[in-house]
Amino acid sequence: MAALKLAIGNKNYSSWSMRPWLALRANDIPFVETLIPLYTDDPADKEQILSFSRAGKVPVLVDGDITVWDSLAIIEYIAERYPEKKLWPDDVAARAHARSVCAEMHSGFVPLRNECGMNLHRPIRPVALSADAKANVARIEEIWRECRTRYGAKGPFLFGRFGAADAMYAPVVHRFRTYAIEVAPDTMAYMETMMALPAFQEWTRDGLAETLVIAKFEDA
Numbered sequence: 166m167a168a169l170k171l172a173i174g175n176k177n178y179s180s181w182s183m184r185p186w187l188a189l190r191a192n193d194i195p196f197v198e199t200l201i202p203l204y205t206d207d208p209a210d211k212e213q214i215l216s217f218s219r220a221g222k223v224p225v226l227v228d229g230d231i232t233v234w235d236s237l238a239i240i241e242y243i244a245e246r247y248p249e250k251k252l253w254p255d256d257v258a259a260r261a262h263a264r265s266v267c268a269e270m271h272s273g274f275v276p277l278r279n280e281c282g283m284n285l286h287r288p289i290r291p292v293a294l295s296a297d298a299k300a301n302v303a304r305i306e307e308i309w310r311e312c313r314t315r316y317g318a319k320g321p322f323l324f325g326r327f328g329a330a331d332a333m334y335a336p337v338v339h340r341f342r343t344y345a346i347e348v349a350p351d352t353m354a355y356m357e358t359m360m361a362l363p364a365f366q367e368w369t370r371d372g373l374a375e376t377l378v379i380a381k382f383e384d385a
Contacts, residue, residue: 169196170227171239172217174203176372178382180283180336182224183368185239188332190364192250194243204379237271240329252329259316263324266308267333274337277301281340282382285372291345305337306352313355321358335359339369 171189173182189196201213201223217225218234226233226242233242244252254260276297294302312323312330319325323334338359341348348356359365 171196172199172223172225174223176368177285177375178283181236183336184236184332185224187335187364188240188243191327194247202377254324263330266330270333274301281344283336283339284382287343289343289345309355310351
């Protein structure tokens with residue numbers, strides 16, 4: 166069976182690419198990675214993205230004649246393709262909870278995204294957050310705390326074992342760290358769990374090794 170192919174953007178900046186990449190790597194699912202530099206002036210880069218998906222964005226997963234784009238759609242596909250990896254909890258109620266917090270991450274937290282873009286190269290230092298961004302931080306802490314309270318007996322991740330929800334919230338761990346955002350001890354404990362994950366560390370090392378600088382992401 167041919168290996169999955171995953172097209173991603175710069176690991177230093179591309180939070181959306183990180184999510185399905187982590188879902189695959191942390192679960193030892195083999196795939197071929199194609200990294201396409203984003204926001205360059207080279208038309209070949211844009212054409213390469215379009216060759217994977219006419220949506221013109223990464224990430225994109227290719228599985229034979231099946232193409233899946235959008236981070237959450239890719240994670241859903243991986244969960245169906247590899248049910249033994251249990252990206253979603255077995256319990257119906259827990260699974261509904263996991264899907265809800267993933268969807269909230271997918272569509273929400275815009276102020277935090279805008280004010281604290283993912284940039285692994287950025288020196289660790291705080292920024293003045295808006296009231297809306299602070300509310301985003303509080304809500305994320307609330308989500309993590311509720312998940313850990315309900316499912317912590319099953320393992321150290323949001324729903325016990327590493328799964329879709331952890332992959333979806335992984336870039337937030339980098340944002341909280343990079344922008345020196347003050348968080349509660351239980352939030353920091355979960356962040357440390359994620360940062361100790363070998364796949365998380367691999368992505369971070371690769372991102373830090375990149376040399377391409379995207380000026381518009383270097384202002385914060």
